[in-house]
Amino acid sequence: MYSRRLEISVGGFVLFGALCLAFLALEVSGLAQTRSTETYQISARFDNVAGLTARAKVSAAGVTVGRVIGIRYDDKTAAALVDIEINDQFATFSADTSASIFTAGLLGEKYIGLATGADTVFLKDGDVIYDTQSSIVLEELIGKFLLNMGSNK
Amino acid sequence: MLGYLQRIGLAALSQLSNLGRAGLILAQAVFGRSRAGIHWHLLIDQVYAVGVLSLSIIIVSGLFIGMVLGLQGYTILVNYGSEQALGQMVALSLTRELGPVVTALLFAGRAGSALTAEIGLMKVTEQLASLEMMGIDPLRRVVAPRFWAGVISLPILSLIFVSVGCLGGALVGVSWLGIDSGSFWANMQASVSFYDDVVNGMIKSVIFALVVTWIAVYQGFDLIPTSEGIARATTRTVVYASLAILGLDFFLTAVMFGGI
Amino acid sequence: MSELLDPFITVENVVFRRERRLIYDGISAHVPRGKITAIVGPSGAGKTTLLRLIGGQLIPGSGDIKVDGLVVNQLKRKQLFELRKRMGVLFQSGALFGELSVFDNVAFPLRVHTELDDDLIRLVVLMKLEAVGLRGAFDLMPYELSGGMQRRVALARAIALDPEMIMYDEPFVGQDPIGLGVLLALVKRLNQALDLTSIVVSHDLKETLSIADHVIMMANRVVAFEGTPQAMRGSEDRLVQQFLNGSPDGPVSFHYSAPPLLEVV
Numbered sequence: 001m002y003s004r005r006l007e008i009s010v011g012g013f014v015l016f017g018a019l020c021l022a023f024l025a026l027e028v029s030g031l032a033q034t035r036s037t038e039t040y041q042i043s044a045r046f047d048n049v050a051g052l053t054a055r056a057k058v059s060a061a062g063v064t065v066g067r068v069i070g071i072r073y074d075d076k077t078a079a080a081l082v083d084i085e086i087n088d089q090f091a092t093f094s095a096d097t098s099a100s101i102f103t104a105g106l107l108g109e110k111y112i113g114l115a116t117g118a119d120t121v122f123l124k125d126g127d128v129i130y131d132t133q134s135s136i137v138l139e140e141l142i143g144k145f146l147l148n149m150g151s152n153k
Numbered sequence: 154m155l156g157y158l159q160r161i162g163l164a165a166l167s168q169l170s171n172l173g174r175a176g177l178i179l180a181q182a183v184f185g186r187s188r189a190g191i192h193w194h195l196l197i198d199q200v201y202a203v204g205v206l207s208l209s210i211i212i213v214s215g216l217f218i219g220m221v222l223g224l225q226g227y228t229i230l231v232n233y234g235s236e237q238a239l240g241q242m243v244a245l246s247l248t249r250e251l252g253p254v255v256t257a258l259l260f261a262g263r264a265g266s267a268l269t270a271e272i273g274l275m276k277v278t279e280q281l282a283s284l285e286m287m288g289i290d291p292l293r294r295v296v297a298p299r300f301w302a303g304v305i306s307l308p309i310l311s312l313i314f315v316s317v318g319c320l321g322g323a324l325v326g327v328s329w330l331g332i333d334s335g336s337f338w339a340n341m342q343a344s345v346s347f348y349d350d351v352v353n354g355m356i357k358s359v360i361f362a363l364v365v366t367w368i369a370v371y372q373g374f375d376l377i378p379t380s381e382g383i384a385r386a387t388t389r390t391v392v393y394a395s396l397a398i399l400g401l402d403f404f405l406t407a408v409m410f411g412g413i
Numbered sequence: 414m415s416e417l418l419d420p421f422i423t424v425e426n427v428v429f430r431r432e433r434r435l436i437y438d439g440i441s442a443h444v445p446r447g448k449i450t451a452i453v454g455p456s457g458a459g460k461t462t463l464l465r466l467i468g469g470q471l472i473p474g475s476g477d478i479k480v481d482g483l484v485v486n487q488l489k490r491k492q493l494f495e496l497r498k499r500m501g502v503l504f505q506s507g508a509l510f511g512e513l514s515v516f517d518n519v520a521f522p523l524r525v526h527t528e529l530d531d532d533l534i535r536l537v538v539l540m541k542l543e544a545v546g547l548r549g550a551f552d553l554m555p556y557e558l559s560g561g562m563q564r565r566v567a568l569a570r571a572i573a574l575d576p577e578m579i580m581y582d583e584p585f586v587g588q589d590p591i592g593l594g595v596l597l598a599l600v601k602r603l604n605q606a607l608d609l610t611s612i613v614v615s616h617d618l619k620e621t622l623s624i625a626d627h628v629i630m631m632a633n634r635v636v637a638f639e640g641t642p643q644a645m646r647g648s649e650d651r652l653v654q655q656f657l658n659g660s661p662d663g664p665v666s667f668h669y670s671a672p673p674l675l676e677v678v
Contacts, residue, residue, distance in 0.1 A: 010201050010205060013201075021312050024319075029342060030341075030345070278506050280511075283508035286497055288494040
């Protein structure tokens with residue numbers, strides 16, 4: 001009834017499960033690298049955020065510094081307000097930082113790129129970025145291209 | 154016309170009473186107080202039977218599904234020149250969907266049917282009645298440890314399945330098709346979120362475990378005590394459990410990832 | 414009939430239905446203390462059902478079943494489980510736990526219900542196995558035993574906790590003459606040695622009557638006869654005579670109860 005081998009194998013089974021969890025956490029989801037302890041929140045006002053979603057990454061110079069946590073529509077300015085969460089360790093974005101929406105690869109997901117400016121005052125919690133470049137809408141681009149083709153003739 | 158209506162009503166009532174009985178069995182097995190507390194060695198025996206013994210089928214299936222995902226994903230992604238995204242594709246499909254669902258389906262076939270047959274056989278051979286007559290509650294002694302063992306084992310099996318699957322995908326993608334190992338893993342890590350993907354997948358797995366084990370022990374406990382009854386109940390376990398898994402999966406996916 | 418002054422079990426006006434089928438239509442019977450009582454009757458007369466009612470696994474629609482003064486059908490769950498420790502049951506199939514050895518099967522109720530240490534349990538188990546003549550088989554698995562041996566192991570398990578009564582459900586079914594003789598002698602010997610109240614359910618009439626002190630015959634949803642085996646053999650009752658002689662026709666009908674054929678068609 002009480003078999004040591006059986007107990008050991010069950011223990012091994014549970015341990016194996018724990019190792020797999022660690023593997024999934026560290027290797028697959030990269031929990032160690034992106035562990036966000038403290039963050040501060042800023043917003044960016046875009047004319048058009050087509051294709052951007054919550055949880056999209058926010059990068060500066062190609063390094064992920066934060067994530068989009070929400071997208072709202074602002075009635076007063078008729079523009080989109082994107083709430084961004086930035087890790088505390090990246091605290092030196094100047095007040096005149098510009099934000100652009102990029103696409104990763106031709107069909108990849110949208111992300112926000114930040115380019116810091118020259119101002120010596122840094123962005124802090126609750127600030128808003130106005131210097132933005134909206135996402136490229138493929139239909140508009142094709143439309144313009146066709147129009148140009150037409151006028152060239 | 155009234156006859157049809159009556160038959161529908163009768164069927165509905167009998168289904169309802171089945172559900173009620175299943176609920177009672179579960180409640181009594183899980184929440185009924187036991188004089189001796191939890192029987193640890195019974196639980197360990199059962200974790201061995203439903204967990205450890207399912208390990209080989211889970212590892213082999215996980216490996217092959219990961220490898221197939223790698224191959225299929227590669228042939229599609231290479232058309233867009235984004236084969237680096239293979240890691241992301243393999244890992245996301247495994248953590249969110251295939252891991253919990255396929256593990257639960259395999260578990261229903263491997264361990265669920267065995268649970269039903271075992272409990273059913275104990276009923277047919279009057280072992281359950283004999284326990285009762287010894288003053289031992291078979292729900293606590295037989296059903297409860299099997300139920301908890303299922304609930305503990307399935308999420309662990311699911312973790313193993315996903316991990317092995319990711320390694321299988323890497324094996325095909327990196328070692329065979331020659332994707333750069335750095336970009337494979339980096340893409341994976343960048344897109345898989347531990348809380349949103351891995352943890353949600355595990356939550357799915359726990360819910361599947363509850364449902365599959367519940368169905369299995371109920372079917373075993375409530376079957377008609379003949380050898381044909383066991384055969385039917387075993388089939389029912391696999392069919393009902395599979396349907397429940399797929400239906401619940403849609404619902405859970407809608408809640409977790411569908412933005413509801 | 415002085416034995417009835419001290420009944421261990423009393424069944425009073427019990428009505429029992431399964432689904433819509435009436436099994437018992439108000440039966441009353443007694444089981445005398447310390448004696449062997451045979452419950453006989455044609456197949457399907459609900460003999461095993463009576464055992465389940467006594468064990469509290471089934472609850473009668475009306476009427477009471479008293480075991481040693483306790484009304485079984487009104488006991489709370491916990492009291493019922495306490496009472497069951499005083500009862501041993503030998504099921505038709507033996508109902509041994511297939512994954513446990515003979516030794517562990519017999520030790521099972523002791524391990525669950527007592528705090529005895531391993532040495533003492535070993536001693537008790539071997540004594541019980543000795544009583545059924547299978548001490549040498551203690552390390553075998555149930556599937557390695559013949560049907561008769563399985564029943565004897567189950568018997569050892571049933572008496573492991575030294576119960577006050579023991580119920581045998583069809584113990585003689587499918588036994589060769591030797592196995593049958595062994596079991597008969599065993600039932601008789603255990604009854605005397607342990608001062609048990611024994612109930613034997615069987616339709617092997619001749620064998621059962623040879624060891625019984627008291628007979629309850631069930632047929633057609635009622636108790637058709639109750640008394641000593643001698644009285645039964647001398648009974649003028651047509652039902653009893655049909656059963657004793659094994660005639661195909663008589664009060665016990667060949668047909669399962671149904672409305673007349675003409676009404677159905």
